[in-house]
Amino acid sequence: MIECGMSSLSKEAQQLLYEVCKSNPVIWIRRSSARIQQLLDLEDDEASRLEKADLAHRYCSNFEYYNLYDSTCDGMDTPPDPGLPNVSSRLKHAKQDFSSFLDFITGQGVVRSGLESPFSIAALPPECRSYSYALSLRMTTVPDLELELLESGADAVQLKIDSLLVPDIRKLLGRQVATIRRILEVPVIIQVEEYVFEEASMPMSDREAIYFELLEQGLRLGAEYITVDLKHSPGRVSHLVRCSGRTKVIGHYLANEENSLGWDDESRMIQYQSVTFSSN
Numbered sequence: 001m002i003e004c005g006m007s008s009l010s011k012e013a014q015q016l017l018y019e020v021c022k023s024n025p026v027i028w029i030r031r032s033s034a035r036i037q038q039l040l041d042l043e044d045d046e047a048s049r050l051e052k053a054d055l056a057h058r059y060c061s062n063f064e065y066y067n068l069y070d071s072t073c074d075g076m077d078t079p080p081d082p083g084l085p086n087v088s089s090r091l092k093h094a095k096q097d098f099s100s101f102l103d104f105i106t107g108q109g110v111v112r113s114g115l116e117s118p119f120s121i122a123a124l125p126p127e128c129r130s131y132s133y134a135l136s137l138r139m140t141t142v143p144d145l146e147l148e149l150l151e152s153g154a155d156a157v158q159l160k161i162d163s164l165l166v167p168d169i170r171k172l173l174g175r176q177v178a179t180i181r182r183i184l185e186v187p188v189i190i191q192v193e194e195y196v197f198e199e200a201s202m203p204m205s206d207r208e209a210i211y212f213e214l215l216e217q218g219l220r221l222g223a224e225y226i227t228v229d230l231k232h233s234p235g236r237v238s239h240l241v242r243c244s245g246r247t248k249v250i251g252h253y254l255a256n257e258e259n260s261l262g263w264d265d266e267s268r269m270i271q272y273q274s275v276t277f278s279s280n
Helices: 013-022 033-040 044-060 093-105 111-114 171-186 204-220 235-241 266-274
Strands: 027-030 063-066 134-138 155-159 188-192 225-229 248-252
Touching: 013 044, 013 111, 027 044, 063 093, 063 171, 063 204, 093 171, 155 171, 171 188, 171 204, 188 204, 204 225, 204 235, 225 235, 235 248
Parallel strands: 027 063, 134 155, 155 188, 188 225, 225 248
Antiparallel strands: none
């Protein structure tokens, strides 16, 4: 079911969606605010009100999908000539992106890859390969990078949230995940850098809550992987793993205690076993 009108802004519709998302995927599709304003020919105050109203969909959905502009739809404001050979190719990037997103959250991605090309490396998850390499990118530098030129052969992209001092960080994260997927076509790993809380002068009591909210946003975006620091509350970590769905959780821990016994310390193995995680 796809709802494209204004009815989902009503409280009754949102309550219904909230109940549905308890047992089914409910996807909130977002896109460029400037593009929406242009398409609907809205004044600035009208566009602002619509965007604020749209934020209510976060609380009655369990997934978010950022719909990037697709250059293959250029010229669609005029009726296409059915005789032209390129009509069927319009919106091909949007179609491919959204199909891949649905395949992932429903668990059909690996199955489909294997059926379409059983000998393709894409049919084998990075953690199952003999060798794998993740390209590390920082959230604040992605807009300035020419991703088309990053032909590094990476098996995945590790997107690091390296600042909280950006407007609407959740929407920015969604746009960057969508951009990486479209251009580089590899799985995404979401990691929150710990130093961002120092930069934002955030009280210690709020840091863990914001840290896990950002990782949960990675789950909403259908990120293939998220990383979690095992120094945090075991209860928080366990809850994150239980809610991870198709996303795989990578646990990491820096042991810098003096006189540490390393892996001979029994507590290390207890930590290791406390979270099911994938590692290259």
